[in-house]
Amino acid sequence: MKYKFEIICLLLIVGLFALTQIVGNQFYFFIGFVILQYMVMAIAWNVLGGYGGYVNFGSAGFLATGAYTAVALINFLDVGLVEQMIAGGIIAGLLGLATGYLTLRLRGVYFAIATLALAIILETIVAHWDYVGGAAGTSILPKRKPELLGELIVDRKEGIFGNYKEFLFFLMGTVAIICVWISRYIENSKLGRGLNAIKDSEEAAECMGVPTMRLKLIATAISGGMMGVAGAPLASYLTFIDPLSAFNLEYAINAIAMPMIGGTVSWAGPVIGALLLGTAQQVSSLWIQSELNLLIVGVVLVVFVIIAPEGIIGWFRKSRKGSAR
């Protein structure tokens, strides 16, 4: 069937919605949101890093751009969550385009350093911008009885969702599924093949007719946009935001570690990586010790670099090939 994958995606979205209606324990939505947010970050990172070979260390900067776009919009216009996410995606996408234009002439480790610098510059700007809370941060009170297209969305009695956690979980889940669809589409498109050629040898790609600069700019814009969408609901989720939580290095590290562990060659890699690593982190930090999650990332990453440098997907492909021979 031609649209098999699309139908599965739609069913998954319906499934997510059903979960919010059936499961009563809010705690699951609370940690589910974090895992899904990481998944979007990992998928976004992989568009540029996995397909194109450009390592972005500044993922937190794009996520925070989305988050602070949302904060500014709440302060300025008091718009709803969905609008915040769309705006966050557009602004972070444009930021991706602009930084791409400035930094994509750099390669390898120099590009990585430039993206890290970008995140630090943005953090400094936000810390001195009092309108969105400055260095001290600001609290965000979710709108009471929000409406979307005339429907009451969140209300204990009459709303579609009983509370904000369910709504945020559903939104982030839907975004994650859309991002999976986009990254799978890119992987099988001319853009994806061109990015792969760039990863293998940029000069050869350029000499074989691949418009390298244009493809890299498209990839940074898409990647940045996805990260912005993932970041926009952060303020509503935490009900408080400050530069330290929005520009947290954990975002940048996880966005790299999850695709690496899952495998960067395929859209499924970041999804698997985010599910495994994200779940392990949440479980360990909630039940064992809250500082344990970064240690887990470190250990798992070292193990994978040694045993399966191409991630879980690469390891499976290799072992299947090996048994076929």
Add this chain to the structure above:
Amino acid sequence: MSEALLKVDGVSKHFGGFTALSNVTTHVSQGERFGLIGPNGSGKTTMINCVSGLLRNEEGKIIFDGKDVTNLKPHKRTGAGIARSFQIPRPFHTMTVIENLMIPAEFVGHHRGEKVDDRAEAMEILETMGMAEKANDTTLDLTQIELRKLELARAMAAKPKLLISDEAMAGLTGQEVDEVIDILFKMNERGITIIMIEHIMRAVMRFSQRIICLDAGQLIAEGTPDEIVKNKDVERAYLGSDDDG
């Protein structure tokens, strides 16, 4: 000889204070087999990089097929009909051999809007190279000569009017050199103009109709293989003169 396909007009290229190319003017005619020689560091690869667009020359013009391409990016020049191989093979190593050929086939896109089977065309190119059995192998499994052939095959998949072969034979055995020369002759018979950069004199002399020699960024000789062999300046560039020492 018919009109010039490529004109290099007063081209200079500097790296800081070092002059890699100094006011080089030459042309390559349609359908010609053109040789480019010179000692190490004489500017051969710099000149080819300027023609293919990886480097921009500060002075002078590069005219290809009647159009000034001096300020075009490499991928645009490939679209216009210039394709090259690399001295050190740069395959797309995460792809199979045939996928390597599909990249230029897809991106140069001579068939925009038409329904043409890129894969069949790529397969045909591989067959003329004797590489058909390797089509689905990854490039990591290839030998040196197969990598060189892949470089040429990939350039051919861009359907060039001008093919630049940058030392495609360095490090190959005598028999393998003959094999590569045969491939280049076959391409030329199909009407493709070829520039061969080579250190193996036997190969250049046998293949080329006309040769230029660079030394320290300057064009010092131009002529048929016989003329080049007898040229005193060329001999001096390669061996040094009696007066030097």
